[in-house]
Amino acid sequence: MSDTSILNDYIAGCIGGGAGMIAGHPLDTVKVQIQTQEYGGKYSSLMDCFKTVNQQKMSKGFFRGLSWPLLSSSYLNAIFFGTYGLVLKKLDYLDDLTHKPSYWTLGFAAALATAPQLLFSVPVEVIKVSLQSQIPHSHDVPTTVSRKYYKGPFEALRDIAKTSGLRGLYRGFSTQFVRDTPAASMYMMSYTFFQYEAQLQQNVIPAQLTNFVGGGVAGVLSWLIIMPVDVIKSKIQADPAGRMYKGFWDCAKHLYSSGGIKVFFLGFVPMAVRAFPVNAVTLMVYSEVLEQLNRRTSISS
Template sequence: MLDCDESIALVHVQEQPAVGDWSANFIAGTIGGIAGLCVGHPWDTVKVRLQSKELARKYSGTWNCFSTILKQEKVKGLYKGMASPMVGVALVNALLFGVYGFFMDIQMANPNDDPTLLQIYLAGTGSGIVNSFISCPMELSKIRLQNQDQAIVSKGSAGGTFYKGPMDCFKQTFRQGGIRACYRGLWTTILRETSYGPYFLSYEIFCRALTPEGQRTQDLSSSRLVVAGGFAGIAGWLSTYPTDVIKTRIQAQHDSTPKALQFKGFWDCTKHMYREEGMRVFFRGVNATVIRAFPCNAATFLVYSLAMRAMIPTPDEALA
């Protein structure tokens, strides 16, 4: 889901925007996504390390993982794998924005009506499912790069594979298993991305709750947008977090790994994880995710709203 790595400054608007507003929304969403990525990526690296079976044993917890990476790999280690989502921010925002708007349009007979919470939920879920086809290969590359800690780099990563960067990861993955290998974990990614439904829904609920009587949600102050975006990010992640852990395990596997040791799919991975590590494994790294979710999504929405206000004049400014 909204890894702010891919991110999401796709705010529902209650009035049909003018043509010029769509491009402004896309530009602001891209800038907001980059801001959220810069704030949240270090904690995403911690989350992925804790979710990965081979690396999780090295760390006693969230803060130990963070401090160990910082000590052994410096700040650069916390930002490993960031190039892949950085490149994808514009593409993902364009896709999410377009698909979310499309699903809203086909549900609403009158575009001037306020959408129901159910319509917002369904549009968010639909946009997340479509987005899966972009985010799956992008996250596969990110996860494998994030899992290359110093010890692994010195002797080659799991299965004897070492990646120099996102494109090198894509090339080697494609060479080993074709396009199917690049889409390893697609169905699990689709399940995980349904969290855009709860995300958009909770964001709208928070916005409505924080809107003073007699005002519109579009007029919320930056501080209230930060609160709504931050808590919506936490709600979205918690709604499908166990699925994200399973996805990480599946995508972290290499095609060079012996077939007998590879997971056959979502349920096979789920059974193996539960049998070997118990229920706790499905929430491994959740602390890092919650720590990251609020500032990451808050930064995304704050920068988004400021960029929108800079590009689109208010009615009073337009008349001046």
Template sequence: MQTSNSFRLDDFIAGWIGGASSVVVGHPLDTVKVMGFFKGLSFPLATITVYNSVVFGFFSNTQRLISKYRYGDGWHPCGMLDLTVASMLTGLVSVGVGAPVDLVKIRLQMQMQTQTVLAENLHLAGSVSDGTNIPLRSVDIPGQRLYRGPIHCISSILQTEGLQGLYRGAGAMMLRDIPGYTLYFIPYSVFCNLLKPDATSSPHPCSIWLAGGLAGSISWVTATPADVVKSRMQADSQRQRKYRGILHCIIHSYKTEGAQVFFRGASVNAIRGFPMCATMFLTYELSLQFFRSLQDKENIFVVKE
């Protein structure tokens, strides 16, 4: 699990496990949030696990690199400035992995919503004046079905918009994730320290769960305005380009829908963020404890030999 004194692979593995557990907990709420999007777990499980592996692995290893550089010891406790730098760098790196994933989710969501509206319209069109409905066994309009699935969506975007098309909205995502992860990891660390019985002991699993849930709700609520802009930028396909850039998207959204548009979904994000992030942090920390206990046993075995 360990390659050097400061870089560890177990953080990435624990992040992967934490991401998987959060998908299982948050998938029903996520399905409600995006109106029935993703009936199965395969795509979110495949993407969120990798995403969280990168996020947690990078954050933890960056903390140790900063501590090693500043204090000469990778395991020296990080100060608030150290945590802030590590969190902001993590937010920046997360965009490289998360922007294409979010783009595909948004595009597939849009397609499903369009098909739902078409199905409802065709159902109404099949009704006659006496109230009798003509049953429609299937609704399939080839011209409206742009993507057959996530892989086909990625391929289509690359063909029509190029590699930069996959990073449509990445600038807005940076505005969301850099402060978002700062308000994710720092509150978690603060709450964990406050909930510990003393400074030398490790936080109880219940404390980890509570701290992770509170940090997740705080992060998601404060990130909602930037998330709204990001989603609109990513939904803005090349064929029907609506926004010229981030600033134009903000101004246009404000003029047409008012300031409240930037807080649309904030309550859902807060409710959804608590159980997902609570489970994610708890599983991550417990996985780390397990991996490091194995490492300690190996070290003891070597010393005895």
């Protein structure tokens, strides 16, 4: 894997990340709304949540909190896929699907690639979740944490930084690390498995379809294994001042006492519906862009 191909990984990850973010943010907003309500609280059903969010203007409803994740998703995915490619290069791993993939190597590379990404993604997540959790409901039931309503990400940033400092902006860092590391490993291992199995069919299945379906299934599988941690993360990051929860285990105990095991799977339906198209689009665009860039590189060299 040459230095040019690593640069191609960064560029392809950048473009794929932006495409996936736009596709999935509305359902992500619904997921966060369900996860951050008090258990048995303001929403009577999933459709009630959809209707409530839909009553707001798009920027205050389904797309509330989108701007910073959208602006950051490109470089965050560039960091992930670029670091992923760099780790594989350092391990002298030949990523061309001519031989059966070493899935443990791919999982290890993906896990390492999440570390530099978290330095930038956690503050963005804290601001995004804070904004998404504030969509009002006609029942007038308070959200998990009582705080001022933010007009946008800059106001959220200023208030969190003023009241809680850097610690508030990195609220839930360890929880997000526990969530993202196994998810990334499962993500790349599953996706490569689908790519490898598809190419064994002697190109009967179109590459674009393989990338789309493989990316979608990989996304759903990666989210399934970390769903309980994601619920805890949303709760903690919707509380940047730390008024409700002292940390991961304190939050987990409060959640379990309020609703048992099932509370850890709040937002499962919108997560599953969202995960397929978002990851399908992200990895399909990433793979297609990477292939075109590598092809142009080989022609010019």
